[in-house]
Every structure is written in C-alpha cells, then in structure tokens.
Amino acid sequence: MSNIVEAKSLRKNYGNFTALDGVDLTVPRGAISGLIGPNGAGKTTTLKALIGLCDVDGELSVAGRDPRIARHKLMEDVCFVADVGILPKWLKVSQVIDYVEAVHPRFDRKKAEKFLSTTDIPKNKRIKDLSKGMVTQLHLSLVMAIEVQLLVLDEPTLGLDIIYRKEFYDRLLNDFYDGNRTIIISTHQVEEIEALLSHLVFINKGKIVLDSLMSDLPDTYAEVIVDVDKVAQADALQPIYIRDLLGKKSYTFESVPREQLEVLGELHTPSVADLFVAKLKEEKNG
Amino acid sequence: MDKFAVLQFYGLLKREVLEHKNLFIGAPTVVALLILVATTWVATQIDQNQLAEGLRYVSILFDGLSPFDMAPFFMLVAIPFYLTLYVCSVIYLINTLYQDRKEMSILFWQSMPVSNFQTVLSKIVAIVLVAPIFYVLIIFAMYLIAMVWLTILGISNDVDLVGIGWMFLAAIASLVLIYISAFVTSLWLLPSIGWLLLFSAFAKKTPLLWAGGVFILVGFLEDFVFGTQYLANWVASRTSDPNQYLIFEFQSVFERIFNYDTLFGIVVGSILIAGAVFMRRFTD
Numbered sequence: 001m002s003n004i005v006e007a008k009s010l011r012k013n014y015g016n017f018t019a020l021d022g023v024d025l026t027v028p029r030g031a032i033s034g035l036i037g038p039n040g041a042g043k044t045t046t047l048k049a050l051i052g053l054c055d056v057d058g059e060l061s062v063a064g065r066d067p068r069i070a071r072h073k074l075m076e077d078v079c080f081v082a083d084v085g086i087l088p089k090w091l092k093v094s095q096v097i098d099y100v101e102a103v104h105p106r107f108d109r110k111k112a113e114k115f116l117s118t119t120d121i122p123k124n125k126r127i128k129d130l131s132k133g134m135v136t137q138l139h140l141s142l143v144m145a146i147e148v149q150l151l152v153l154d155e156p157t158l159g160l161d162i163i164y165r166k167e168f169y170d171r172l173l174n175d176f177y178d179g180n181r182t183i184i185i186s187t188h189q190v191e192e193i194e195a196l197l198s199h200l201v202f203i204n205k206g207k208i209v210l211d212s213l214m215s216d217l218p219d220t221y222a223e224v225i226v227d228v229d230k231v232a233q234a235d236a237l238q239p240i241y242i243r244d245l246l247g248k249k250s251y252t253f254e255s256v257p258r259e260q261l262e263v264l265g266e267l268h269t270p271s272v273a274d275l276f277v278a279k280l281k282e283e284k285n286g
Numbered sequence: 287m288d289k290f291a292v293l294q295f296y297g298l299l300k301r302e303v304l305e306h307k308n309l310f311i312g313a314p315t316v317v318a319l320l321i322l323v324a325t326t327w328v329a330t331q332i333d334q335n336q337l338a339e340g341l342r343y344v345s346i347l348f349d350g351l352s353p354f355d356m357a358p359f360f361m362l363v364a365i366p367f368y369l370t371l372y373v374c375s376v377i378y379l380i381n382t383l384y385q386d387r388k389e390m391s392i393l394f395w396q397s398m399p400v401s402n403f404q405t406v407l408s409k410i411v412a413i414v415l416v417a418p419i420f421y422v423l424i425i426f427a428m429y430l431i432a433m434v435w436l437t438i439l440g441i442s443n444d445v446d447l448v449g450i451g452w453m454f455l456a457a458i459a460s461l462v463l464i465y466i467s468a469f470v471t472s473l474w475l476l477p478s479i480g481w482l483l484l485f486s487a488f489a490k491k492t493p494l495l496w497a498g499g500v501f502i503l504v505g506f507l508e509d510f511v512f513g514t515q516y517l518a519n520w521v522a523s524r525t526s527d528p529n530q531y532l533i534f535e536f537q538s539v540f541e542r543i544f545n546y547d548t549l550f551g552i553v554v555g556s557i558l559i560a561g562a563v564f565m566r567r568f569t570d
Contacts, residue, residue, distance in 0.1 A: 072401040080397040088391040102297020
C-alpha cells in the first residue's frame with residue numbers, strides 16, 4: 001500500500017516554543033488515521049503543515065505534492081474540516097454552496113444538496129444563525145460532495161453534543177469513506193473514533209511517540225490485569241505503564257511475547273485511550 | 287484562460303461583493319439618498335416659478351452641446367461619491383486580508399483550491415474595477431430619479447424637454463468619465479493599495495495602525511539618517527493634488543497612465559502586492 005502522506009524531520013518553532021520537533025509520519029492510502037495527542041502536542045500544527053497552511057522545515061509530501069509550494073493544487077485532492085468556527089459567519093448557506101461550486105472543480109452540487117436535504121439546515125440562513133451542530137453538518141455536506149483523496153479533520157466535533165458527534169462519524173463512514181480515500185482525524189474524544197481507525201499516531205511535545213497500524217497493535221502492546229501473587233514477575237518484564245484498577249494492578253507492556261504475559265493474569269489489547277496514557281507516561285518517565 | 291478559471295474568478299469577486307456589500311453598495315446608496323433628500327428639501331425652499339425659470343435656463347444651456355463637453359458639470363456633482371469610494375477603499379484594503387485571519391475563516395478559504403495570488407488579485411479587481419461599477423450604477427439611478435422629477439417639473443411649467451434630454455446624456459457621459467477616473471486613480475494610487483494590502487496580510491492586530499506607524503517610522507528614519515524627505519514628499523505629491531483624481535476628457539487617459547510617475551508607482555505597487563501574496567501564504 002503506498003503512502004498518501006510522507007513526512008520526515010518536520011520542525012516548527014513559534015518563538016521559543018517548539019511545536020514540531022522532528023516529526024516523522026507516514027499515512028497509508030485508504031487508511032483512517034487517528035492523530036492523538038494532548039493539548040499543545042503539535043496536532044494542529046502537523047495537520048496545518050499537511051495542507052500547506054503552516055511553514056515547516058523538513059521533507060513533506062502529501063498526495064504526491066509539497067503543500068508548501070502547491071497548496072492550491074493540493075487542495076483539489078484534499079479537504080480540510082477544522083473545528084466548527086471556520087465557515088465564514090456572514091455567508092448564507094446557499095452562498096457557501098455557490099462559492100464552493102464556483103471555485104472547486106470536483107464539487108458536486110447535487111450531492112451536497114442531497115446531503116443537506118437530510119438535515120434541518122435552512123438554505124437561506126446565515127451561518128452565524130446556525131447551531132454548532134448544523135455548521136458541522138453543513139461543512140461535512142460540502143466536503144462529502146467533493147471527490148478528494150484525503151480528508152483532514154482537526155477536532156471536527158469539538159463542542160458538539162453526543163447525537164451530532166455520532167451522526168458525524170456515521171455519515172463520514174457511510175457516505176464518504178469508500179476504502180480508497182484516506183481520512184486523518186485529530187481529536188480528544190479517542191473512544192468515539194477508536195472503532196473507525198485503521199492507523200494510529202500519537203504525538204507529544206512535537207514528537208511522534210507511536211505510529212502503527214491498528215492491526216499491528218495486538219502484536220506489540222498488551223495489557224494484563226496482574227494476579228496479586230505475580231506482581232514481582234510482572235515488574236521484571238519492564239512494563240511501560242502500571243495503574244491501579246479496582247484493587248488490582250493493570251500493567252501495559254510493549255514488545256513482550258504474549259506467552260510470557262498470559263501466565264501473569266487476564267490479558268488483552270489495551271484500548272487506544274489506555275495506550276495513549278501509557279505511552280505518554282512512558283515518555284514522561286523517560 | 288479556460289472556462290472554469292473564469293467562473294472561479296467570478297466566484298471570488300462575488301464573494302468580495304457579498305462580504306463587503308456595505309462598502310460596495312450600502313455606502314453609495316446612503317450618499318445618493320442623502321443627496322436626493324437634500325435636493326428635495328432645497329427645491330421645496332425655492333419658489334416654484336424661480337425653479338421653473340432655472341430649469342428653463344439650464345435646459346437651454348445643455349441643448350445641442352456635446353454630452354462629453356458638459357459631463358464635467360455632473361462629475362463635480364459626483365464628488366461625494368468619489369470621496370466615499372476612497373474612504374471605503376481604504377477600509378476595504380486594510381481589512382480584507384486581516385478579517386478572515388481574525389475570525390479564522392481563512393482556514394476555510396485556504397482549504398479551497400484557490401491560490402493566494404488569485405485571492406489577492408480578486409481583491410484588487412473587486413475594489414478597482416467592480417466597486418466603481420456599483421457606484422456608477424447608483425449614481426445613474428440617482429440621476430434617473432432626478433431626471434424624472436425634472437421632466438415632470440418641465441412638463442408642468444412648459445419647459446423645452448429636449449434640453450433636459452441633453453442634460454441626461456451629459457449625466458451618462460459623466461458616469462463613463464467617473465468610472466475611468468476611478469480606474470486611472472487606482473493605478474496612480476497602486477503603491478497605497480499595495481501598502482495597505484501588505485499590512486492587511488501581515489498584521490496580527492490593528493493593521494491600520496501598522497500601516498500608518500511603519501510609514502511614519504520609515505519616513506522618520508529617512509529624515510534622521512539621510513536628512514531627506516523623499517518618501518514623504520513622494521507620497522504627498524501623489525495624494526494632495528486633486529487634479530490626479532478626476533479625468534474630464536478621454537484624450538488625457540493615455541498620458542495619465544503612460545507617464546514615468548504612474549508607471550513607477552505601478553512597479554512599486556506591484557512589489558508591495560507581491561509582498562502581500564507572500565505574507566498570505568501561511569496562516570500562522
């Protein structure tokens with residue numbers, strides 16, 4: 001499988017603050033990739049770099065182009081949805097459709113109107129008069145009507161209630177994703193997207209701390225609810241993270257053979273959220 | 287240029303008009319209404335016989351004369367619109383690349399396959415070529431209302447309507463000259479357009495303060511270091527001569543554009559505009 005994103009040694013400083021500190025990232029074509037990190041980790045800077053909205057040092061190729069020198073060409077193949085604030089508030093719904101139709105060669109107006117007809121969004125209203133959920137629905141309707149290779153989503157469901165969030169991801173999967181298109185999602189709501197992901201990236205303090213296919217995770221990471229009498233044995237296997245769990249201890253291991261872990265207690269693959277915490281704690285503890 | 291590129295640019299211009307319709311349409315409409323109200327009020331203060339006599343005199347004055355010879359009369363009537371256009375242009379240019387960064391909608395605009403050059407060019411075309419069209423149309427509408435009123439007044443006072451017809455033709459001729467004047471003046475003021483766009487694209491806050499402040503600073507440094515005031519004098523010579531702003535005859539258009547001073551200004555303006563395009567590249 002070829003990669004739609006290839007980045008090597010991306011660096012970006014804002015004054016004294018290092019936003020990206022040598023980011024290496026590859027995203028396979030057709031993947032649904034989750035970019036997970038705490039606040040200030042460099043998620044938005046990475047995503048903005050991918051679509052040419054932020055100048056970075058290093059090697060970068062997205063859909064075969066360098067976003068820094070060919071953003072407008074790249075955006076024929078890439079769509080971007082940030083949090084709900086970015087649609088111009090002064091535009092009416094019909095006017096934003098007119099605009100995208102005028103400037104985007106791959107926009108299908110009928111498709112967008114079909115998507116919109118399944119929502120309660122009135123076409124004669126200004127965007128400032130829509131609820132946050134409606135603005136997101138509108139943006140998604142526009143994006144889904146564009147024939148692109150890559151969709152970049154930066155906290156797309158921020159501030160939305162659970163119904164809109166669920167609907168957002170359902171529509172994304174059912175109406176946009178076809179197995180060939182690639183989606184990169186950055187979000188804090190890890191649990192909501194875990195089931196969608198085929199590729200996972202953790203970023204912390206401007207560095208990639210994990211870059212893996214979801215299908216490879218069980219081979220590398222394991223979480224064990226360790227029996228009380230086997231704690232010393234578990235400690236000896238150098239876990240990357242230990243947490244207390246209802247009177248027991250949960251150990252997260254990296255690259256330890258499952259046969260060695262099975263004898264310690266109840267074994268399973270950690271959730272993305274648990275793995276995220278584990279990797280960040282590991283980073284913190286060196 | 288292919289058909290899509292033309293439609294794309296039309297879409298960009300439409301966006302500018304929709305976003306700034308207060309400056310493009312609202313402001314000249316208010317000026318037109320104020321002039322109509324003021325004229326009506328003045329007319330009510332004058333004795334009807336005197337008014338008819340004045341109309342008869344003006345009708346004779348315009349009768350048979352070339353509309354373009356009489357057009358300057360109406361161009362002077364349009365001066366309030368001209369001043370409004372320039373105030374609105376400054377407001378537009380200083381805010382146009384700043385406002386969308388401030389409200390973060392730049393992420394939406396930049397997520398479309400439109401280059402920064404196209405974006406900046408559309409903004410220049412919008413204010414230099416499109417906005418004056420709206421102004422001219424609104425002035426035309428105002429003249430039309432005035433002509434209807436004068437015609438009714440003429441009929442009811444037995445005034446020769448042919449002269450009023452010539453007057454209307456002169457008014458229309460003035461609209462052509464007003465539009466050309468606005469365009470030529472924009473070329474003359476291209477350095478100012480470039481300067482405002484540059485700081486609109488650059489400033490994180492208060493772009494007008496940046497544009498004014500940096501200009502004053504550069505002028506002060508020139509005076510302090512070299513003891514000269516070339517920059518200040520150059521700008522003053524470009525902004526303080528009212529003759530530069532109005533063109534009363536077609537024959538002077540060529541010489542107004544193709545002279546050393548204007549062409550030098552176009553070069554300086556183009557460099558500043560290129561700077562604005564460069565600054566627009568990244569949103570951070």
